[in-house]
Amino acid sequence: MVFQQRTLFLILIDAILVNLSTIFALLIRFDGEVPQTYFAAFFHFAPLFTGILIVSFYIFGLYRRAWEYASIGELIAVVGAVSLGSILNVFLGYFLNNETFPLPRSVIILTFILRIVLIGGSRIAWRLFRDYGLGLKRAKGSKRVLIAGAGDAGVLVAKELKSHYNGGIEIVGFIDDDVSKQNMMVQGRSVLGTRRDIPRLVEKHRVKEIIIAIPSASGKEKRAIVNICKEAGAKVKILPGVYDLIDGTVKVDKIREVEVEDLLGREPVKVDLNDITHYIRNQVVLVTGGGGSIGSELCRQICRYQPKTLLVLDSCENNVYEIDLELRKTCPQVHMIPLVKDLRDRKSVLQVFKTYRPQVVFHAAAHKHVPMMEYNPEDAIKNNVMGTYHAAQAADMFGTKKFVLISTDKAVNPTSFMGASKRLAEMVIQYLDMISKTSYVAVRFGNVLGSTGSVIPLFKRQIAAGGPVTVTHPDMVRFFMTIPEAVQLVIQAGAMAKGGEIFVLDMGEPVKIMDLARSLIELSGLEPGKDIDIRITGTRPGEKLYEELLTAEEGLTATTHKRIFVAKRGNILPELIEEKIIGRIINGALPQHERDALLMIRELLPEFKEKEARAAAPKAPVQRTKGHAPLEDTEDKGTAGQWAGMEKAGEKLVAGAETS
Incomplete structure (x- = not known):
């Protein structure tokens, strides 16, 4: 009406x-x-x-x-x-x-x-x-706003603020570092200066809030602007990303409080869509650990490249349920199969590969929490090493083209059981690459922002509870990368893989955890040491003060992508891997206790820097495997035909898996 x-x-x-x-x-x-x-x-x-x-x-x-x-x-x-x-x-x-x-x-x-x-x-x-x-009849309580950025984003923000608040917000003007824009009129408001003029403008125009509308700015530039705004005493908000500019879809609800992720961000990742589409499109793609932080983002991004079938495998039923529900809504065109399987169950793994024949595998399943694995080292080895071996061997047996292991910087000169187990997993796939037609590669990177158990969600919970924020050491530093950024680079590395490489992602500059804690407290509108205390708790078991991306014997080789490098292949001793890792897996002789796990890692990783208390553990005889025959060619080769001495190439196992 x-x-x-x-x-x-x-x-x-x-x-x-x-x-x-x-x-x-x-x-x-x-x-x-x-x-x-x-x-x-x-x-x-x-x-x-x-x-x-x-x-x-x-x-x-x-x-x-x-x-x-x-x-x-x-x-x-x-x-x-x-x-x-x-x-x-x-x-x-x-x-x-x-x-x-x-x-x-x-x-x-x-x-x-x-x-x-x-x-x-x-x-x-x-x-x-x-x-x-x-605007001539401003409400007495109207908020005076300054917009940082007089480009497309700033114009769209100004339009949205005018239309949404009906005079409740007064746009004082813009600031922009572009000299050519100074004193120009944008949306009826002047460009009043550069970022250096913010304190003066805040005082002169009684500015209450500054909105950063520079989506292309680096984390360093955003940090600089945020720091200036804080000193000027104005509240800061931000327009998050360049995607908000597409078709002019900037909305008021997109403008939010500044998050620490904004300040750590770097230039957007650029990927070669032709390479990625070529090896994923119309292929059967398996993501292990598909319900986890990295695995679920892998699934989301893989869906963009039109796989024939996406297999989402995870041992946690709830995780599989959540990502399955999400993708069926957002990507209904993708044929997706949810699989609740445990990679430590070899028959189950073989049955998955036999049934679906995945052509590309992203292996993201792992135990990843360093302190947790210090108390459960034998399970770190079972899940991260044996699980990797089961999936990687099945990939060889059933003709997978590419197998990409998600690794970590903690695998370099490891001081933790988690890091050591991931280094052993790298060694396993490099060994398999030597004897198989499948291309096996690893992608090594540092911490990801917002993943389960990462430091930022922990700090946020501690701040919400009134503190204290706990930092293990004042000099602790870490590399950080956003989950989408890391996954984009992982998929790009998979496109570049020829076999046997360990790709190392450019993680940017390391960040001090102490600085991270202070930034989060300040972004919450509080003052470190006054409103929220920062407490030093001491390093946890297996924790390093800083992470490394390369071992002493490795070096970096550039690739066609400026954010991805290749570590030079280290010395892989096939006989050692066959006996000390694969032989133990086949004979069910993996460690059952912390001491056994320590002994196994010492044999394989002389660089392992365990705590002195562990180093002083009683020396027990090294547990030797029995019944491990040398690898030799068999009629059923699996691609390279090397599995006869390991339960006759798996045909017997596959037959058994069909009835299980």
Whole structure:
């Protein structure tokens, strides 16, 4: 009903303006002394001409547009509607008046121009009043806002603030470091200076809030602006990413508080879509650990590249359920199969590969929490080493093209059982790459922001609880990367893989955990040491003060992607891996206790830097495996044919798996 009333009101206004345009045209043409015959002709044809124009306006959708947001598009629609109606009027006028138009031709032209001015002006008048007229009556409590960034993002933010708050927010102006924009007018407001002028402008204009609208800015630049704003005493908000600029979709709810992730961010990752599409499109892709932080993001991004089938495997039923529910809603076109399986169950793993024949595998399943694995080292080895071996061997047996292991910087010169287990997993896939047609690679990177158990969610919970924020050591530093960024680079590395490489991702500059804690407290509007204490708790078992991305014998080789490097292959001793890792897995002789786990790791990783207490553990005889025959060719090769001494190449196991 409201819509009908609005439409009828607009039709009435348009009918008046259409006729006024003709009257004004006659008055202009005849200098105010219009002959009576022309007025008579005008009143005779007015109902018909008016009706035609109203129909034309309706055809062009003038009554379905929200004119309070009128822009160039709406004005073009007005010109089109007036043009169509005027042309029809001229044709009818000539036809109904015996091939002579009832009014002078000059009046026709003037009428056309005046109709565009009056109809378009009426539409734009409300927009101008809403944007500027309402601003004359600012509420006493209106918030004074300064926008950092006078580019596309800043313009869209200014438009959205004006339309959303109806005068409740007063935009003081813009700041921008681009010299060419200084003193220019943007959305009716001036560019008042650069970031260095923020303190002066905040004081002069009584600015309460500053909105950072520079999506392309690096984390370093954002940190600098945020620090200046804090010193000036203004609240800071941010427009998060470049994706908000697509099709001008900036909304008020996109503008949020500054998060620490914004300050740590770097330039957006650029990927080679052709390479990625080539090796994923129309392929069966398996993601192990598909319900975890990294695995679930892998699934989301892989869906963009149109796989034939996506296999999401995880030992946690709830995790599989959540990502399955999400992807079926967001990516209904992708054929997805949820699999609740444990990689330590070899028969189950073989059955998955036999049934679905994945062509690309991303192996993200792992125990990853360093302190937790210090108390459960034997399970770190079983899950991270044996689980990797089961999946990687099955990939060889059933013709997988690429196998990508998600590794960690903690695998370099490990001081923790978790790190050591991941280094052993790297060694396993490098060994398998030597004997298989499958391309096995590892991708090594540091901490990811927002993953389960990471430091930032912990700090946020501690701040919400009133503190203290706990830091293990004042000099603790870590590399950080966002989950989407890390996954993009992992998928790109998979496209570049030829086999045997350990790819190392550019993690940027390391960040002090103490600085991270202070930033989070300050971003919460609190003061470190006054409102929230920071408590030093001491390093945890297996924890390093700093992480490394390379061992002493490794070096970096550049790739075609500036954010991805290849570590030079270290010395892999096949006999050692066959006996000390694979042989133990096959014979069920993996460690059952912490001491056994320590002894196994010492044998394989002389660089393992365990705690002194562990180093002083009683020396027990090294547990040797029995029944491990040398690898040799067999008739059923699995690709390279090396599994005869390991339960006859798995045919017996697969047959057993079919009945399990």
